[in-house]
Amino acid sequence: MKTVIILGGYGGFGARLSRRLAKDGWRVMVAGRNAEAASRFAASLPNARPLVADRNGDIAPMLETVNPLLLIDAAGPFQGSGYGVAEACIACGVHYIDLADARDFVV
Numbered sequence: 825m826k827t828v829i830i831l832g833g834y835g836g837f838g839a840r841l842s843r844r845l846a847k848d849g850w851r852v853m854v855a856g857r858n859a860e861a862a863s864r865f866a867a868s869l870p871n872a873r874p875l876v877a878d879r880n881g882d883i884a885p886m887l888e889t890v891n892p893l894l895l896i897d898a899a900g901p902f903q904g905s906g907y908g909v910a911e912a913c914i915a916c917g918v919h920y921i922d923l924a925d926a927r928d929f930v931v
């Protein structure tokens with residue numbers, strides 16, 4: 825079973841991705857800063873587990889422990905964010921997708 829971490833996995837876009845990927849057979853790590861919200865939402869999905877994570881912190885140890893195939897960053901807003909998540913994914917060999925709504929961030 826493929827594992828995906830979805831940062832902001834219980835928010836607007838993240839919840840939709842979490843539902844769809846769980847339904848499609850992915851092991852979904854519903855990640856975010858709010859442990860209670862992540863737990864509550866993950867409990868409503870098959871193949872899902874909560875994960876406390878903050879994209880502004882050091883996520884490399886989490887990536888090494890969970891060893892996902894993919895991380896999707898759906899935790900907005902992106903303006904003013906650094907590149908720590910993308911850099912950690914590169915260092916750990918994890919595929920990375922973000923839903924940034926700011927062209928400058930993506931570039």
